[in-house]
Amino acid sequence: MLSATLFSRFFSFLAAWFALKLIPNKELGIVLFAYNIILFILPVSGLGLHQSLIRYGALLKTNKEKNSLFLYVFKKGLGVSFLLITTIFITTCIIHFQFLETKKYVILLSFIIIPSFLLEIIKAQLRLQHNNKRFAFVEIIQSLILVISVICFSYFLKELGYAIALVLAPMLTSFLFLNKININFKLKETINITNFKFWKYGFFASLSNVASQLLFVIDILLIGYLLANTEMVTNYRYISLIPFSMLFLPRVFMATDFVAFTEKIFDKKYIYNYIKSYMLLFTVISIFMVGLSYFFGNKIITLLDVNFTNYTDTFLILMVGVTGVFIFRGLFGNLLSSIGKAHINYYIATIALLLNVVSNYFLIPELGIKGAAITSAFLMWFTGILSCIWFLNLYKTLLQKQLK
Structure with missing residues (x-):
């Protein structure tokens, strides 16, 4: 896969x-x-x-x-x-x-x-x-x-x-x-x-994905609205193309393993070992990615267009942000869904969405597309760490109920 x-x-x-x-x-x-x-x-x-x-x-x-x-x-x-x-x-x-x-x-x-x-x-x-x-x-x-x-x-x-x-x-x-x-x-x-619970799960999971998707989309929409420049929309879309494309890595792991760890969700040892192995692997990958972007970012984005070299800082900021999804959000967001708590992902994404809009309204007019990148990078880490904390607390409660 x-x-x-x-x-x-x-x-x-x-x-x-x-x-x-x-x-x-x-x-x-x-x-x-x-x-x-x-x-x-x-x-x-x-x-x-x-x-x-x-x-x-x-x-x-x-x-x-x-x-x-x-x-x-x-x-x-x-x-x-x-x-x-x-x-x-x-x-x-x-x-x-x-x-x-x-x-x-x-x-x-x-x-x-x-x-x-x-x-x-x-x-x-x-x-x-x-x-x-x-x-x-x-x-x-x-x-x-x-x-x-x-x-x-x-x-x-x-x-x-x-x-x-x-x-x-x-x-x-x-x-x-x-x-x-x-x-x-x-x-x-x-x-x-x-039944109603079945529909409710899907509804909140979809709302969570809408809100998460909007975290990426809102940058494009606000750049278009606040800067009124379709060329800047294109620039940001392509500068973010490589960083956001890298998000396939945690997704492919989740696509492969989601059914397996959902079937074993009450096996505490299995779940915690999976978390440790996943986080170690993606921490190493993240360090490699950021290092590569720092030293060779200029050359990487010229693969798209030589004019994009003006936005090397924006590219690096987005790569740093993506590592927050790599290490935390990709894993713990899916673990929350596997224990039937998809609505928590929705709450987290909604909080992040509100912060995104407020922050971008200040940063985009001031810093252009770099302001949008700073907001996105911060929120990718913020939502990842928050989903980690929320899952660990809920999973502990779930296991205690299972023992009873």
């Missing part, structure tokens, strides 16, 4: 690089501005039922039960996603955007919601089946389709083609793999866990 994710991230990076070379910065900035609005909403697709599927599915014993749960999530999630797209369409027609063409791209990119939801539940089902090989294959195929689509459509249709490519990649991938997960769609057996 690690090699597949590396491959996937490399091709996603290539797709972004080709878009930068084929589309003028100003026009690309408008699409990126609209895309970040959709990225903010995307975790709510299916009302977070894909989150409930992976957590509650890991606690089920038989494949038949897991398949029944998948069908329930599939049907309900598609309905919710369709309503979400309709809501976006109506709302977008009412709102006045700062940049021309934003409305068109928000509506077009909203169609990414349904195929993205389908992909999430397909990957969740593969993880429940412990079919990591096919899970990795899904990641590879999606990234290949993305880079080919971006090159072809951006070359002929420029920014419109780029938006089409972003929608097309998850759509084609979900169609290719929906029939590869061995689900009998005629199965009508119901299970008793699809």
Whole structure:
């Protein structure tokens, strides 16, 4: 899975690089501005039922039960996603955007919601089946389709083609793999866990992801709003591309291990050994990454564009911030979800979001995109340490209740 994710991230990076070379910065900035609005909403697709599927599915014993749960999530999630797209369409027609063409791209990119939801539940089902090989294959195929689509459509249709490519990649991938997960769609057996608690977990997990996603997206939105410069939107998007792309490392570990440690969540020795091993590994990786960025940051960002060398400090600040996710948040955020406390992640992300908006309103006008980077770096560490403290306290209480 690690090699597949590396491959996937490399091709996603290539797709972004080709878009930068084929589309003028100003026009690309408008699409990126609209895309970040959709990225903010995307975790709510299916009302977070894909989150409930992976957590509650890991606690089920038989494949038949897991398949029944998948069908329930599939049907309900598609309905919710369709309503979400309709809501976006109506709302977008009412709102006045700062940049021309934003409305068109928000509506077009909203169609990414349904195929993205389908992909999430397909990957969740593969993880429940412990079919990591096919899970990795899904990641590879999606990234290949993305880079080919971006090159072809951006070359002929420029920014419109780029938006089409972003929608097309998850759509084609979900169609290719929906029939590869061995689900009998005629199965009508119901299970008793699809109650209010099941929906509540998914809802708060999705809100947590919305708030967490907005921690990254809000920088783009506020840069666009406060500086009123689409080129600065593009600059920040690409300066942050490499640091934020590195976040795949904790995600791939969680994608591989989430089902396993959820199944063993009451095994105190196993969980604490996992925490120690994970934190040691990612501390070493973090030191290496920051050192590399400090000494070779200039050369690294010239891979994107030589004009970005003016923002080497911004790049380094973001790399330091990402290590907070590496060491703390990636691990303890998922551990909170594994014990059924996804709402805690939402509380943490909401607190961070409020701090983000307030801080950026002061720092972006004063320091430009470096101010946005400082805010993001601080909050990545803040949310990571807070999730660690919260998990350790809740886990101790959970184990005491289990003993009783």
